[in-house]
Amino acid sequence: MYSDTFGAVPIFAGTFFIAFIAMCVAIPIGLMSGIYLAEYASTKVRQYAKPLIEILAGIPTVVYGFFAALTVGPFLKELGTSMGLEVSAESALAAGGVMGIMIIPFISSLSDDVITSVPQSLRDGSYAMGATKSETIKRVIFPAALPGIVGSILLGVSRAIGETMIVVMASGLAANLTLNPLESTSTITAQIVVILIGDQAFGDPKTQAAFALGMSLFLVTLCLNIVALRVVKKYREKYE
Amino acid sequence: MIKIKAKDVDVFYGKKQALFNISLDIEENQVTALIGPSGCGKSTFLRCLNRMNDVIDICSVKGEILINDFNINDKSCDVVRLREKIGMVFQKPNPFPKTLYENVSYGPTIHGMAQSKQEMDEIVETSLKKAALWEEVKDRLHEPGTGLSGGQQQRLCIARAISVRPEVILMDEPCSALDPIATAQIEELIDELKKEHTIIIVTHSMAQAARVSQNTGFFHLGQLIEHGSTDKIFKNPDNKKTQDYITGRFG
Amino acid sequence: MNKNKEQLLNKRYKAEQRFRLYGLSAIFMALLFLTIFIFKIFSTGYSAFQKTWLVVPVTFDAELMMLDQNPSKEDLQDADYYDIALKSMADLDPKANEDQENELKRMVSYFFEKEIKNELLNDPNLIGKTKEVYLTASDDLDQVFKGNYPRDLPEDQRRVSDYQLKIFDQLVANGKVESKFNISFFTNADSREAELAGIASSFMGSIFSILVCLMIAFPVAVLAAIYLEEFAPKNRFTDFIEVNINNLAAVPSIVFGLLGLGVLLAIFQLPRSTPLVGGITLSLMTLPTIIIAARASLKAVPPSIREAALAMGASRMQTTMHHTVPLSMPGTLSGTIIGLAQALGETAPLILIGMVAFVNTIPGSPMDPAASLPVQIYIWAESAERGFVEKVSACIMVLLGFLIIMNLFAQIIRHKFEKKWS
Ligand SMILES: Nc1ncnc2c1ncn2[C@@H]1O[C@H](COP(=O)(O)OP(=O)(O)OP(=O)(O)O)[C@@H](O)[C@H]1O
Ligand SMILES: [Mg+2]
Numbered sequence: 001m002y003s004d005t006f007g008a009v010p011i012f013a014g015t016f017f018i019a020f021i022a023m024c025v026a027i028p029i030g031l032m033s034g035i036y037l038a039e040y041a042s043t044k045v046r047q048y049a050k051p052l053i054e055i056l057a058g059i060p061t062v063v064y065g066f067f068a069a070l071t072v073g074p075f076l077k078e079l080g081t082s083m084g085l086e087v088s089a090e091s092a093l094a095a096g097g098v099m100g101i102m103i104i105p106f107i108s109s110l111s112d113d114v115i116t117s118v119p120q121s122l123r124d125g126s127y128a129m130g131a132t133k134s135e136t137i138k139r140v141i142f143p144a145a146l147p148g149i150v151g152s153i154l155l156g157v158s159r160a161i162g163e164t165m166i167v168v169m170a171s172g173l174a175a176n177l178t179l180n181p182l183e184s185t186s187t188i189t190a191q192i193v194v195i196l197i198g199d200q201a202f203g204d205p206k207t208q209a210a211f212a213l214g215m216s217l218f219l220v221t222l223c224l225n226i227v228a229l230r231v232v233k234k235y236r237e238k239y240e
Numbered sequence: 241m242i243k244i245k246a247k248d249v250d251v252f253y254g255k256k257q258a259l260f261n262i263s264l265d266i267e268e269n270q271v272t273a274l275i276g277p278s279g280c281g282k283s284t285f286l287r288c289l290n291r292m293n294d295v296i297d298i299c300s301v302k303g304e305i306l307i308n309d310f311n312i313n314d315k316s317c318d319v320v321r322l323r324e325k326i327g328m329v330f331q332k333p334n335p336f337p338k339t340l341y342e343n344v345s346y347g348p349t350i351h352g353m354a355q356s357k358q359e360m361d362e363i364v365e366t367s368l369k370k371a372a373l374w375e376e377v378k379d380r381l382h383e384p385g386t387g388l389s390g391g392q393q394q395r396l397c398i399a400r401a402i403s404v405r406p407e408v409i410l411m412d413e414p415c416s417a418l419d420p421i422a423t424a425q426i427e428e429l430i431d432e433l434k435k436e437h438t439i440i441i442v443t444h445s446m447a448q449a450a451r452v453s454q455n456t457g458f459f460h461l462g463q464l465i466e467h468g469s470t471d472k473i474f475k476n477p478d479n480k481k482t483q484d485y486i487t488g489r490f491g
Numbered sequence: 492m493n494k495n496k497e498q499l500l501n502k503r504y505k506a507e508q509r510f511r512l513y514g515l516s517a518i519f520m521a522l523l524f525l526t527i528f529i530f531k532i533f534s535t536g537y538s539a540f541q542k543t544w545l546v547v548p549v550t551f552d553a554e555l556m557m558l559d560q561n562p563s564k565e566d567l568q569d570a571d572y573y574d575i576a577l578k579s580m581a582d583l584d585p586k587a588n589e590d591q592e593n594e595l596k597r598m599v600s601y602f603f604e605k606e607i608k609n610e611l612l613n614d615p616n617l618i619g620k621t622k623e624v625y626l627t628a629s630d631d632l633d634q635v636f637k638g639n640y641p642r643d644l645p646e647d648q649r650r651v652s653d654y655q656l657k658i659f660d661q662l663v664a665n666g667k668v669e670s671k672f673n674i675s676f677f678t679n680a681d682s683r684e685a686e687l688a689g690i691a692s693s694f695m696g697s698i699f700s701i702l703v704c705l706m707i708a709f710p711v712a713v714l715a716a717i718y719l720e721e722f723a724p725k726n727r728f729t730d731f732i733e734v735n736i737n738n739l740a741a742v743p744s745i746v747f748g749l750l751g752l753g754v755l756l757a758i759f760q761l762p763r764s765t766p767l768v769g770g771i772t773l774s775l776m777t778l779p780t781i782i783i784a785a786r787a788s789l790k791a792v793p794p795s796i797r798e799a800a801l802a803m804g805a806s807r808m809q810t811t812m813h814h815t816v817p818l819s820m821p822g823t824l825s826g827t828i829i830g831l832a833q834a835l836g837e838t839a840p841l842i843l844i845g846m847v848a849f850v851n852t853i854p855g856s857p858m859d860p861a862a863s864l865p866v867q868i869y870i871w872a873e874s875a876e877r878g879f880v881e882k883v884s885a886c887i888m889v890l891l892g893f894l895i896i897m898n899l900f901a902q903i904i905r906h907k908f909e910k911k912w913s
Contacts, residue, residue: 002546021558028517029520029521030517030521031516031517032514032516032517032518033514033517033518033521035514036515036518037518038513039514040511040514041518041728043297045699047502047519048706049522050287052522053518053521053522053525055525056521056524056525058832058836058894058898059528059836059891059894060835060836060837060838060890060894061836061838062836062838062865062866062868062869062872063532063836063840063868063887063891064867064870065872066872066883066884066887067528067531067532067873070819070872070880070883071531083243101521101524104524104719105521107525108521113637114838119331119334121330121334122333122334122336122337123295124292124295124328124330125330125334125335125336125397125400126291126336126346127295127323128290128292128323128327128328128330128403129323129324129327129346129347129350129400130319130320130321130322130350130351130352130403130404131325131346131350131405132320132503132504132506132507133507133510133511134506134507134509134510134511135503135506135507137348137510139346139350139623140336140337140338140346143336143337143338144336144337144471155741158741158743159741161743162742162743162744163743164743164744164745164747164838164839165838165839165869168839168869168874169873170524171871189743189839192745192749192843193745193839193842193843196749196752196842196843197842197843197847199580206837207834208549210749211753213744214745214749217743217745217746218743218746221741221743221746222386222738225737225738225741225742226734226738229734229737229738317502318505320500320504321500350503351499352495352496352499
């Protein structure tokens with residue numbers, strides 16, 4: 001399989017590529033939702049919108065996988081065909097996009113918390129200078145909250161890299177070195193499942209390869225988490 | 241010359257009334273001190289003058305406040321422009337988590353006051369000079385503003401406030417977090433600033449009010465009990481409560 | 492100059508409005524996704540709770556069943572029902588040739604023989620008589636009846652032939668097709684035939700896994716939390732553990748699956764595909780969640796309570812067990828339920844330890860091979876048959892229902908029983 005041709009490179013590339021697509025969806029939507037909830041929303045809107053968005057984080061990933069494979073994939077394929085593009089029914093875009101939806105609440109909730117914990121005195125200082133709300137957010141609150149926001153994004157990335165079911169169900173299972181989001185590609189997690197589904201002997205080199213992939217996945221996400229948690233903690237200490 | 245004229249101002253926090261019927265005239269290019277026991281509504285009144293109470297959802301303000309004969313509580317008043325003209329310095333120094341330079345250039349940038357980098361440098365320099373901070377920080381303009389001492393931070397906030405050349409500066413207990421030396425520096429500064437700006441200062445220190453202000457207003461339980469020239473209020477107040485407060489018998 | 496200012500101000504207000512709009516649209520998008528999602532699941536899934544039956548007259552011909560006069564119960568059990576079953580289907584169209592008879596047979600599930608048998612076992616007096624019996628329609632006809640099947644496809648792309656459709660339409664016109672609540676979806680185990688497949692086996696698998704998970708994770712986590720919060724010295728080692736508990740909570744679930752596979756199956760030789768192994772694997776995942784929740788609620792108990800107890804002469808152990816821990820229980824329990832809800836929705840680790848095997852019996856203990864609800868969703872979703880699509884959605888609805896109930900429960904415990912320390 002892959003080991004004869006390219007080694008693990010396409011798998012790692014595919015993992016980061018799909019995670020990248022997911023973050024392209026999750027960061028803008030999650031961050032802007034977090035900002036809106038923290039700074040603009042009335043208590044009423046906040047009271048309802050926040051838990052509703054958090055439901056997205058509580059939905060099991062297998063459900064997202066089903067949604068991506070059954071609805072989003074075919075929809076993108078059809079959309080692409082109507083525009084004259086060739087889109088795989090198991091495109092990286094479908095898997096990554098749906099994964100992004102799943103990650104929205106992680107980013108919105110954490111950045112909402114982080115933004116709310118920026119002291120009011122900074123806001124007052126900016127408003128008193130005659131700044132509008134968005135200027136205050138962009139120029140004072142956002143830089144002040146940046147470490148915490150970066151932390152939340154890193155946690156999101158680590159989620160995306162470790163996510164399994166969406167990729168298994170909605171993206172390809174064959175490793176494919178590509179940067180075209182309309183093609184299908186595979187990830188570390190999906191490869192582990194492909195190799196280990198069904199019975200297999202433990203001495204088998206493929207099984208060992210799967211465990212090696214799992215180990216590298218663990219290390220990558222562990223590093224991300226350590227960095228992210230440290231950044232968030234540093235940030236908390238600064239304002240508490 | 242009267243700069244600010246408050247007429248029958250009532251302020252409510254939700255259902256609770258915090259200020260009752262305040263009418264007060266503020267003289268141009270003078271320092272007006274607001275004194276009174278804690279919780280009597282001094283800060284609330286001060287925040288009415290640049291509509292900072294808008295930020296608090298439950299707060300509502302009634303009555304007229306005329307600045308240059310224009311009612312700032314009117315619907316047509318633009319708060320952004322108002323706050324450009326009325327600067328504010330807070331009780332706790334609150335420099336932005338940015339460099340010293342960015343702190344001072346913040347106002348001029350958002351209001352588009354400088355056309356070039358040079359102009360901006362100039363504004364930053366004069367503001368810091370006026371705030372008597374230039375000498376201490378001129379070599380470290382690009383270090384974070386939060387790295388300064390408390391007194392320096394407060395002067396930085398003053399520099400930030402005067403960078404947009406406001407007509408009025410509101411100061412809410414600007415020295416309460418500072419030691420006597422830093423306090424003396426700021427008081428000196430206030431004396432200097434009143435040449436160009438109208439200043440209103442809230443303070444808990446009778447001595448400070450007596451030292452820096454020309455006029456004083458005494459608040460108690462949301463009422464303006466008495467106001468007039470500082471000399472008169474301190475030497476010979478009309479009201480018994482004022483007398484008691486100033487001599488330290490309550491509050 | 493003044494005009495410039497005016498323009499700038501205008502621009503600033505426009506920027507303000509734009510920014511606000513971005514924020515609002517972000518919220519709107521997130522909620523839109525949620526709505527589409529739920530709508531999609533419900534609109535494809537609700538029909539699975541209905542099942543289509545064909546009402547077919549069956550003549551219980553003793554001769555065809557090879558029964559003697561006055562057969563005993565055993566005789567009825569052993570009788571041959573296949574012929575009468577076939578005959579009653581063939582009788583739907585007296586003019587049918589052999590091929591068509593075959594097609595007629597395939598209009599009902601392969602279970603139809605058993606359904607006819609049950610009818611007779613319930614009422615042995617039926618021998619020699621004719622009765623209309625409810626037979627489970629094939630999954631394709633089920634989908635046709637529910638309007639999910641594209642009838643306008645060319646015949647060779649359909650799994651339902653024109654002939655079957657013709658007979659089916661006749662039956663519909665005669666009122667011989669009925670839709671009833673699909674009990675078998677809840678009582679049957681998994682099956683290769685969509686019309687017979689149910690969630691009972693995977694449901695029991697989930698229950699067993701969650702119970703195993705609870706029995707391991709809860710005591711371990713609570714004890715760990717009590718130790719860390721009440722007894723552990725503050726040193727580098729406990730700091731290290733603390734940091735790692737937080738890191739553990741963010742480890743991808745599939746890594747726990749590998750752990751289960753490599754340790755529980757390979758080293759301890761525990762039985763593959765069982766809820767026992769699944770539950771242990773899930774408990775590893777749930778541990779950090781519960782520890783974090785338990786520590787937070789222990790921390791929330793004010794020190795004054797501990798001091799009061801200690802001042803009464805209670806030992807540290809007594810203080811902890813009699814006062815601190817009971818007071819922290821609501822928070823711990825709601826954290827536990829939330830952790831279990833996460834475990835209930837987990838798929839990848841269970842696939843790795845083999846709970847993805849096809850199981851057509853309902854497991855009676857955690858040692859029997861089983862699937863779980865989310866794995867069932869995966870298995871059915873991978874199946875090509877149209878009939879499984881609605882089953883997947885229905886299974887998702889059941890799973891989401893459980894998750895909602897668990898989360899509500901956690902909320903209620905938190906709000907009702909948690910004391911507010913002011
Ligand atoms: N954000 C708020 N919400 C509700 N009530 C408030 C709020 N801010 C102030 N108040 C109330 O309004 C009254 C006046 O408060 P204000 O802060 O103006 O007092 P102050 O004179 O500035 O006191 P201090 O000298 O302690 O600063 C107080 O009774 C206070 O409880
Ligand atoms: Mg005050």
